[in-house]
Amino acid sequence: MSRYTITVTGRGRSDPEAIIGYDPPLQTYFLQAFPHEETDEPALWLGTYERDFDTIVALHAAAFAKGYDFAPIAEEVAAQLAADKAKHAGRPRHGGCLGEPLRKPHFE
Numbered sequence: 001m002s003r004y005t006i007t008v009t010g011r012g013r014s015d016p017e018a019i020i021g022y023d024p025p026l027q028t029y030f031l032q033a034f035p036h037e038e039t040d041e042p043a044l045w046l047g048t049y050e051r052d053f054d055t056i057v058a059l060h061a062a063a064f065a066k067g068y069d070f071a072p073i074a075e076e077v078a079a080q081l082a083a084d085k086a087k088h089a090g091r092p093r094h095g096g097c098l099g100e101p102l103r104k105p106h107f108e
Contacts (some may be wrong), residue, residue, distance in 0.1 A: 020031070
């Protein structure tokens with residue numbers, strides 16, 4: 001799993017230590033921002049389901065729809081994110097009993 005620090009803004013605050021990355025087992029880009037002071041769970045956490053966000057553009061649109069935005073990603077980070085995804089492009093989908101919960105939302 002790759003992890004890069006970016007700045008996320010929204011709802012009157014800024015998180016300069018937000019994390020963007022690519023999760024190979026879930027085959028998705030993800031974004032985490034605004035960790036809770038006591039639990040460390042992020043207030044914004046996108047990309048938690050298999051193939052949730054295939055592109056950074058889709059991830060950005062989802063963040064924006066929730067009232068958040070992130071600063072333009074540095075070219076080298078954007079290139080590394082694309083390389084991280086490409087490196088795992090042939091990875092098989094989750095299978096068996098361990099993969100099933102990852103394909104179905106927990107609220108069903």
